[in-house]
Amino acid sequence: MPEVPRLSVRDIRKSFGSHEVLRGISLEARDGDVISLLGASGSGKSTFLRCINLLEVADGGEVWVDGEQIRMVQKGGRNRPASQKQVDHIRAELGMVFQSFNLWSHMTILQNVVEGPVHVLKRPRAECVEEAHALLRKVGIGDKADAYPAHLSGGQQQRAAIARALAMKPKVMLFDEPTSALDPELVGEVLRVMRALAEEGTTMLVVTHEMGFARNVSNRVAFMREGLVDSMGPPQEMFGAGASPAFRQFIGHFQA
Amino acid sequence: MDIAFLSSTMVTLLKALPVTLALFALSVTIGCVLALVIVWMRVGGNRYLAAFAKGYIFVFRGSPLLIQMFLVFYGLAQFDFIRNGPLWPLLREPFVCAVLSLALCTGGYSAEIFRGGIRSVPPREIEAARAIGMSGFLLVRRIIAPIALRYALPAYSTEVVLMMKSTSLASLVTVWEVTGVAQRLISHTYRTMEVFLCAAVIYLVLNFIVLQAMALLEHVLSRHLRAAPPAAKV
Numbered sequence: 313m314p315e316v317p318r319l320s321v322r323d324i325r326k327s328f329g330s331h332e333v334l335r336g337i338s339l340e341a342r343d344g345d346v347i348s349l350l351g352a353s354g355s356g357k358s359t360f361l362r363c364i365n366l367l368e369v370a371d372g373g374e375v376w377v378d379g380e381q382i383r384m385v386q387k388g389g390r391n392r393p394a395s396q397k398q399v400d401h402i403r404a405e406l407g408m409v410f411q412s413f414n415l416w417s418h419m420t421i422l423q424n425v426v427e428g429p430v431h432v433l434k435r436p437r438a439e440c441v442e443e444a445h446a447l448l449r450k451v452g453i454g455d456k457a458d459a460y461p462a463h464l465s466g467g468q469q470q471r472a473a474i475a476r477a478l479a480m481k482p483k484v485m486l487f488d489e490p491t492s493a494l495d496p497e498l499v500g501e502v503l504r505v506m507r508a509l510a511e512e513g514t515t516m517l518v519v520t521h522e523m524g525f526a527r528n529v530s531n532r533v534a535f536m537r538e539g540l541v542d543s544m545g546p547p548q549e550m551f552g553a554g555a556s557p558a559f560r561q562f563i564g565h566f567q568a
Numbered sequence: 569m570d571i572a573f574l575s576s577t578m579v580t581l582l583k584a585l586p587v588t589l590a591l592f593a594l595s596v597t598i599g600c601v602l603a604l605v606i607v608w609m610r611v612g613g614n615r616y617l618a619a620f621a622k623g624y625i626f627v628f629r630g631s632p633l634l635i636q637m638f639l640v641f642y643g644l645a646q647f648d649f650i651r652n653g654p655l656w657p658l659l660r661e662p663f664v665c666a667v668l669s670l671a672l673c674t675g676g677y678s679a680e681i682f683r684g685g686i687r688s689v690p691p692r693e694i695e696a697a698r699a700i701g702m703s704g705f706l707l708v709r710r711i712i713a714p715i716a717l718r719y720a721l722p723a724y725s726t727e728v729v730l731m732m733k734s735t736s737l738a739s740l741v742t743v744w745e746v747t748g749v750a751q752r753l754i755s756h757t758y759r760t761m762e763v764f765l766c767a768a769v770i771y772l773v774l775n776f777i778v779l780q781a782m783a784l785l786e787h788v789l790s791r792h793l794r795a796a797p798p799a800a801k802v
Contacts, residue, residue: 365699396703404701414696418715418792428700431710460792473696480700 407477467498595670602675628676685720
């Protein structure tokens with residue numbers, strides 16, 4: 313029996329008004345895959361990521377998480393999820409890390425991390441607190457458990473947000489430009505945490521502009537252009553001789 | 569200055585304090601619950617409920633509280649089905665009418681205040697909650713309401729202070745609270761200045777306590793906005 317992919321996305325389409333942002337995107341992530349999604353701004357990378365956990369509802373296409381398809385229905389001429397309960401359950405299995413961290417400002421870092429396990433997964437608090445401390449140590453902010461988000465630097469906040477997502481024990485981690493809102497000197501600390509996760513075998517989908525991460529950490533690179541996957545492959549291929557002309561031109565901007 | 573008169577006036581007025589406090593506590597509590605219901609209708613997504621809530625807020629914010637109180641007190645008795653209804657023994661009571669109109673009014677104002685609080689909740693924080701699998705009541709209870717409360721609190725404490733003062737209107741529908749008793753005292757003694765000064769002092773003290781309590785609540789709820797505590801001992 314073939315292995316069930318952790319995440320399988322088929323022919324996702326999305327328009328905002330008359331503007332077609334995603335024109336049929338398919339992607340599959342197997343256990344331990346680290347896929348970097350590259351592309352110019354406006355190429356639909358973030359929208360694609362948000363369609364996976366239904367923060368945006370795609371107009372068409374399928375999303376499968378660990379062999380379970382998110383059921384959609386046509387209602388009022390629009391594509392909608394059939395069951396909010398299923399959406400919640402799928403979202404709990406997908407860890408999302410946002411560009412601007414989106415920590416809950418009124419909660420301490422520890423409270424941010426235990427919120428999901430305690431209130432969504434309904435697990436015993438004491439157990440969750442213990443795990444949360446371990447996660448915070450793992451991302452290098454073990455001493456910040458009782459601080460509030462506003463008291464932390466951007467890099468620390470993003471690492472806390474990663475811990476928050478990990479606390480749900482997700483099947484796939486989705487990163488939406490996790491380092492784009494950070495000062496350059498803080499980018500490294502977040503990338504180090506992400507690299508460590510990748511090395512542990514976490515399945516990750518990363519929208520990023522960090523070419524170093526894409527090339528050295530991910531095992532696949534997808535280049536998006538005008539709402540389509542222009543090319544996809546292992547980094548040594550993509551960054552080597554096999555690159556498509558469009559991708560070569562795109563990475564040229566970074567080397568300039 | 570007639571200290572003896574002032575102190576005897578104070579004693580008389582303070583006897584009416586429980587009525588004022590009861591008016592205040594009941595109307596603020598009921599009004600707050602009402603406001604939550606109305607704000608839920610207003611932002612819940614149902615067109616008709618939202619229209620009703622809008623109309624409600626418009627009527628109770630847009631007309632004078634005193635007239636609302638007169639309408640409840642004198643107006644309800646005009647309707648046979650109310651006079652013959654099961655609630656009439658309650659609704660014929662001036663105190664109940666006063667609480668009802670105060671609560672209906674603050675319900676409208678507070679609903680708008682709460683709506684302002686809800687609108688201030690950063691969409692990003694709501695999105696983060698959705699992304700970990702929260703929706704519906706859980707999302708409201710754990711994320712939206714606690715954040716909205718923090719934004720709404722300063723405006724809401726003003727509303728609560730206004731309510732304390734508005735209880736004085738109940739004197740005009742024959743409820744013997746502090747202002748009503750003061751007026752009765754004046755009609756016996758003709759010493760307007762002293763009596764009303766005593767009444768004003770009572771309201772000032774009450775509102776001082778209310779404001780202190782609200783400020784304390786705000787302080788407790790805004791820990792996340794203050795400077796970081798000194799680094800923890802290692």
